[in-house]
Amino acid sequence: MKVGFLGLGQMGSAMAANLVKAGHEVTVYNRSHEKTRPLAELGAHAATEVADACQGQAVYTMVADDKALEAMVFGEAGLLSSLPTNGIHISASTISVALSEKLLEAHAKAGQRFVTAPVFGRPEAAAAAKLFIVAAGEAQTLSECTPLFDAIGQRIFILSDHPPDANLIKLSGNFLIGSVIEALGEAMALVGKAGVDPHAYLDMLTSTLFGAPVYKTYGGLIAGGVFEPAGFAAPLGQKDIRLTLAAAESLNVPMPIASLLRDRFLTLIAQGGENLDWSAIGKLAARDSGQ
Amino acid sequence: MKVGFLGLGQMGSAMAANLVKAGHEVTVYNRSHEKTRPLAELGAHAATEVADACQGQAVYTMVADDKALEAMVFGEAGLLSSLPTNGIHISASTISVALSEKLLEAHAKAGQRFVTAPVFGRPEAAAAAKLFIVAAGEAQTLSECTPLFDAIGQRIFILSDHPPDANLIKLSGNFLIGSVIEALGEAMALVGKAGVDPHAYLDMLTSTLFGAPVYKTYGGLIAGGVFEPAGFAAPLGQKDIRLTLAAAESLNVPMPIASLLRDRFLTLIAQGGENLDWSAIGKLAARDSGQ
Amino acid sequence: MKVGFLGLGQMGSAMAANLVKAGHEVTVYNRSHEKTRPLAELGAHAATEVADACQGQAVYTMVADDKALEAMVFGEAGLLSSLPTNGIHISASTISVALSEKLLEAHAKAGQRFVTAPVFGRPEAAAAAKLFIVAAGEAQTLSECTPLFDAIGQRIFILSDHPPDANLIKLSGNFLIGSVIEALGEAMALVGKAGVDPHAYLDMLTSTLFGAPVYKTYGGLIAGGVFEPAGFAAPLGQKDIRLTLAAAESLNVPMPIASLLRDRFLTLIAQGGENLDWSAIGKLAARDSGQ
């Protein structure tokens, strides 16, 4: 397929590279142009303008937040005005449900198609084409995108034909991870204050009922107490909880753990944790308990 | 080994049976005597008094709560007055840290030994000798108990030589399960209100980052919405959160999710949920949101 | 003084009327024109356009929310483009701190002056010119506005020369009222479940340590259990908590009671309480407890 790829951060670069490797004709764009170089070496076309990357059947976007995506789509000579009629915008970014609704409407009005395909997985999984993709949109459109998804991920979950639902599900997933961090933080503060070794404790948990990747990854970070360099920085985690709460407010769903996580991130950042990994909120229970 | 086994509920019966099968000489006791019969058929001795089951090298206890264990240990002709000098009391019940401290002291005064060995696992795991055992106590004593542990569990975790620590760890584990139930309940209320199918959602979660047994088991219960018959009744979950909070108070550790779980159980029970499985608290977020 | 008054809801009408009665030359404007009539009868000029009310030394605004104020100020032929150089915009609405910051900047750029003067008090207090005014802005400008404040309120509190601070303080005041409602709701659920009469209980509280107007007003509403017609509707209370949390997020201040209030409003509205008085959240603790 002839596709564009906008947004070449750590995740986006790996995803775009896998598209190229799978044989697709990919034109890549990034606000700071030098990030296109490694992809050009792999065989991608390097665009200097957003519009140049929007001339194929589909364009993938993978950027940091709502603001970046809005600028890219609605800006002058942006995605919206450049994508051909019937072209597909595949949004993989973790954005707000509200922006997703707005994009759905704007693309429909412009005679274009819009699907969402946010991913679960860290940069290593992206590099290995092992991402999990949660896609939402019209069945026919998603079907056309399947070769792209296959090049990037290990499994695709289609849970809805309404694109914003995938954004909601992605946010809920990050909320669940945040809940694991907080719960582990409280449990470790408790047993830690009694003198139990946190690594041995975590090994027991992950060898028994809690043998999921999130417990290993985040439990290890909390037990080790080293939160720099950040794999996923605190302000990004805070943003996802903010977007979760915003979506929950629109739907009138009270989520007390999400509210607690919001307060934890505010505390962490107020006390200088802006550059730490988001799992650093898992140390606040211990700190409150005087450890 | 020649051992006693006190407390023949669903878990205790399965554990005692595995001790018999492993070739130990087991004398079993239960307050309501008829529960000793199936074990007698397997080859156990059936005692009609607590004291009769306390004549071996060790006695295992597995009862419902502090009150039951206190009656058994401190009552007339109870475990404490019947166990020989140097005999070992192996406490497997989920009891308070405070009672464990009290037992440690009482047995030491009586010239007896005390270790704790609470288990993780449901009745099926107990029947299959696949329990996880979290043991705490003097290394030498635990070593003597190893043949018993091997007959019952698939793996033993020794995290401390101070017996009450294993009780604390067991409570913290149940707190972590409760946290999973609450977090899943909130996430499912959120995506459910947007119209996403809860079973498909759960399948996605457990196929990706949350592939641990607890997510499958409790997520399935919440998605299905059927909480009877209870695998683990709400008042038992409430009790464990109560004991977690009591231990946290002794150690001066604030645990906001545990406080939230406490309030959830009160709400569930105030509204008639006394006979439901404890995972029914995972429906309260949905109910609050008008679903 | 020659002043404009924009926004003639229940509060605004009473405030404008008091300005007229105090001898000021007042031009009033409201989106639905018929609300200007009673004021015209009192001697005010009735404008049909925003711009017509912005020709004096100062213009007062008192509208429902950010959106209404933004439309009025930034719209075509709006306040910003109509107010003369050096003219004063006195904002009395309960708006976000962020909008107040934006107005401050915009007016400065336009060579105009901006002060904030939100009020505490219900419609009866407004009618009686007994409002409490929390004003913020440059000392000189506030001094020029004093004759207007005197016509409207019983006391003026100047706590800052930075206009958005008065908006923050107003929001914090509504947060404190919300906290009283919630705390009373929990206490009344507790004693109520034991069978204590809520009116007698409230009488005791307000006769002893809690003899403030808010306890009498809101305690009476909760004890009576009648929340219609709404004196201050739930969505307005929800909005103020939302703005409080937004300001707290900007300042990195975690406010757990505010988060709880947020969840309470979501629950109330999810369950159909949109038209109830905001004090109806004070019944949720009782409902959770099965009363």
Added chain:
Amino acid sequence: MKVGFLGLGQMGSAMAANLVKAGHEVTVYNRSHEKTRPLAELGAHAATEVADACQGQAVYTMVADDKALEAMVFGEAGLLSSLPTNGIHISASTISVALSEKLLEAHAKAGQRFVTAPVFGRPEAAAAAKLFIVAAGEAQTLSECTPLFDAIGQRIFILSDHPPDANLIKLSGNFLIGSVIEALGEAMALVGKAGVDPHAYLDMLTSTLFGAPVYKTYGGLIAGGVFEPAGFAAPLGQKDIRLTLAAAESLNVPMPIASLLRDRFLTLIAQGGENLDWSAIGKLAARDSGQ
């Protein structure tokens, strides 16, 4: 009346003194005998044993906690075994609802009468005979006690004929005070971080909607930031919240602000605040926000 008075702390001494001054024949007792001296000088009899103070028509108790009262009542030669048939035990201490239930039953069994009469007010109010008394018990018995109540307090509130209800109400009152401290703490953290002076802010609050004694007293302490010497020490506040939560648990009433207060006290004490006034929890929001 001929009465005994057990427990001569700051509050009890002042109350007993007022009984003496009102002309009653008072026998006082305190565990550490020297506290009886000032009262003996006023005309009281000083007992060296509990039993000696239990020979009149009624005996008042005013001690620190459940444990102290249980020792005094149920101990050898204690109140229960010393009070004559039909004698009245007036319990003024802030104790648990559960202990009050137990006392009610024990006294009934012993042919004695039991009423509760906890008080609101600080030591100065006790000295000035200006306490507020919340009494509960049989109407006839309370009527007999009226001369005693009149000597001590400025107003009596009778809200129930079931003695434990007054204990519940007293606890709920302390919970409400704790809620005020927390809410003020959050509001002051918010406006404080924006640079608003806390004393000016508090003056505004207490001059407008929040003109109750508790706002003045506790707001002043939080604004001043000086929590030593403690008027009411943190562990006492913590105890009252613990007893509130225990009563709420018995009645199945979830109280999220009470849970929050519990966590605040744990944090305060974990961080070394054991000797501070309980209002020091009102600084935790500011601390979390990096102030």
